[in-house]
Amino acid sequence: MLALAGGVRLRIGWDEDRPDHLTEEAPVPGEGGCLFALKRLSLALADGDRVRCVILGGAVHNGRGEEPAIPQGVTQAQVLRDACARAGVAPGRVSYLTVDGGGASAQDGIGTATRALLRSGRAHDSGAATDSADTGIGRLGSVAGVAGLLKSVLSIEHRCLPPDPGDIRRLPRPWPGAEGVPLLAGVLASGADGTHCHLVLGEAPPATPDTPAAPGRSRRATGRGGARPTMLVPWVLSGRTPATLRAQARRLLDHVAGRPQPAPEDVGYSLATTRASFEHRAVVLGAGAEDLMDGLEAVAAGRDDPRLVMGRTVPDTGPVFVFPGQGPQWPGMARELLRTSAVFREGVEACAAAFEPFLDWSLLSLLSREEPDAAAWNRADVVQPALFTTMMSLVGLWRSHGVEPAAVVGHCVGEVVAACAAGGLSPADGARVVALWSRAQARLSGRGAMASVLLPEEQVRSQLRSWGERLAVAAVNGPNSTVVSGDGDAVRQFVTEVSALGVRARPVAIDLATHSPQTDELMDEIRSALAPIRPRSSPIPFYSTVVAGRLDTKELDADYWCRNLRRTVRFEQAARLALGHGHRLFVELSPHPVLAMGLRDTFEDAAPDAVVMGTLRRDRGGMEQFLHSLARAHVHGVQVDWAPVFSAPGDRRVDLPTYAFQRQPC
Structure with a gap:
């Protein structure tokens, strides 16, 4: 089971963004969108999904009309305390906190009671590192909490914090706290009616032999002996148009050639299990990286190759x-x-x-x-x-x-x-x-x-x-x-x-x-x-x-x-x-x-x-x-399940380039 959650802010109106409306206290407006995929941890590990972080707990407090722009110490602290209790962690262990509604400074968005709660149990009375959701992005209004969650997720994944606003070099900050201590982050957000929400995030667990299915493998791909039955590896590509398909091949070729090469099986498994299939399709079949990259070159150049199967889908009535x-x-x-x-x-x-x-x-x-x-x-x-x-x-x-x-x-x-x-x-x-x-x-x-x-x-x-x-x-x-x-x-x-x-x-x-x-x-x-x-x-x-x-x-x-x-x-x-x-x-x-x-x-x-x-x-x-x-x-056009082709225990998902949009008017 998978859930999607996110938010979008678009700057459609002009009046609120006019230069004479901008002040030091009211930062430049921002815009953008973000979508999160949410899944039970056990299912994500069994399906071989890449887990960027884990939501350990959360809480919501209805402010009953309280002004969201003004931090309510008791309300904010209570929702933080409740979220940490559900997560099973002490508030003082949270070492990075993002907030919204605080204007240019994160400290402006944190109440006194909340700051005291974050310092509790810490040596030298030090508090958590804080960050405004708007910093580096612009004023986001009601979707600032989405940006704060994104910042926290990426900070945990990369084990460092966004640059300090005053650092002209824009260098990432080290994660605060002792070496080897599990990373914990918090996200505080406020709604238009004064509602406060807090999430506690932690690191994804390391893979262990007890994981239900080996990392990166579909559950459907397991249980048939574990050995790959052929030396050929398929790399599956598609696009809405022939030009997009060629561009997709070029983008993938540049991706695998310009860095330490991932295993061909991992690239094939990721292409087959994490990408949508469009009308124009190609499958490159090769016995190794060189074969597969030569096949990609043929797709990108639009020429025939014995390693290549290309075609366009026919009306979908099934075979x-x-x-x-x-x-x-x-x-x-x-x-x-x-x-x-x-x-x-x-x-x-x-x-x-x-x-x-x-x-x-x-x-x-x-x-x-x-x-x-x-x-x-x-x-x-x-x-x-x-x-x-x-x-x-x-x-x-x-x-x-x-x-x-x-x-x-x-x-x-x-x-x-x-x-x-x-x-x-x-x-x-x-x-x-x-x-x-x-x-x-x-x-x-x-x-x-x-x-x-x-x-x-x-x-x-x-x-x-x-x-x-x-x-x-x-x-x-x-x-x-x-x-x-x-x-x-x-x-x-x-x-x-x-x-x-x-x-x-x-x-x-x-x-x-x-x-x-x-x-x-x-x-x-x-x-x-x-x-x-x-x-x-x-x-x-x-x-x-x-x-x-x-x-x-x-x-x-x-x-x-x-x-x-x-x-x-x-x-x-x-x-x-x-x-x-x-x-x-x-x-x-x-x-x-x-x-x-x-x-x-x-x-x-x-x-x-x-x-x-x-x-x-x-x-x-x-x-x-x-x-x-x-x-x-x-x-x-046949709906193929490629997972059984990648049934060896070592196959895992890796990062791939995104879709090669052609950016042409419809």
Whole structure:
């Protein structure tokens, strides 16, 4: 919980500030504003906030119409005594006091009883050092107490007092009192109705091993092993305009280059957790200070760089999670994340437990093996459980960084993952569907094939008329992306024929013909095997590629999954419907992006401002690739929680330059 308190004084009128109204007793008027962030100390320490001082106690006394400009000895002394009692300190221990309403001299604002109280218990009858809130700023009137609080906070933080008004050198004064004694300051302020307020301030406590979370770390970032899973460090920047973004990068570059360099991780953590995110964004990814500073230079200069991800936010409707069918798999696709990400590994282990009743082999062993079993990766009843497990674990990884799906859409086996990610199927039911479904499909292995053709559906269907039931349109992934399925020899011959016509066509890595008449013989077996599943309604929109529309997930029963396997996958139509509902950001959660091309073609026709991105890529299946994908999602407007990236115990917040305002008229 956080509270904000402060005050502002603006010199709007002229009469009160005319030179003939100013006298020695009435200082020059001042103006300005200040805002304080107030938080319980325990929460501030646990959240890693920088604590500048602690409010130990306070008191308010209603003066019932007393003149605030004239110190009321008894009233003022009483509120000081009450505040110190609540703070648990003797008034004589307060060694610095700011007051308002005292004109040019702080002593003018302190009553006799108050001065006596501040001297009590002190050696040599010495009192506290005093300061007027107006000194060095100007007459502040009703907001003088805010200035006094600011002076006291900064004095405690820097362990010195503001310069004496008579010191022309303007040198800070040493803090009064014995060396090693905890610093205590007081702030006295008066209201227009004669009300007096007093606060007692003390130093922030030093960090100790008993602090709930290590200094500078978010509570959400803890508890996952403590080791940073990647050598890359992200530095996150943003601005309202491209010019501001470049200026922000230049300001940060000058900041880190012109002083003893803070740790790159500390700068990254501070950028990610203490700065707002605006429309124009950049993420610099580097393995060290030199890398990161070179990336900043590229941002400041407005040039491309491989260490740099830049973009502008799209309309904020949240990301659509996209899950492909069989095809993006590759041996070792999960191995690196299993080794480096505790969240991903937990996801794999949970899926392996869900599959255990249905498989006679180990999913965890298959996915972590250093030397992949090439023969196993050619079997549908191995590939599909492995794909499901990898994609579901990627869902957990995205979610652990604060990214939740606004909607889901899936392709073939990917639709089972979509149903589980949305909450329409339990993980156990999802595992049952994939395991028993793929086991039945495996009986078709070797009899069929599939191929991707870069032609519109109508043209492909025209080409297929002469093939009868030997070939069928298996999927429509985009306006110029169609998948053909059927007898193996027929598919290979078809690819040869259309390639000779200058059409791009390539085989899909699968040796069976789903979404074709070959699957008819499996329907009764699959319907019976999946009868026990219990689908349920989900609050997350589910765009069905079977009915080409949004569907209540309670309809995802055994019969639905039979239709999924047999019918044409209407991915393009489902994506168009999501675009029509305002979604503009699509994230493909897979070992390699295979639906992105079809989606981009659909965007060109239906929504040019939409964006699609992947998660992993072939032979790049680790946290560094995931971090690049996370950065790309962030620059396009996804709300990312960067704290888990900075989960090492040493990460802490450091000072950063403020926003690079361009100061241009609106």
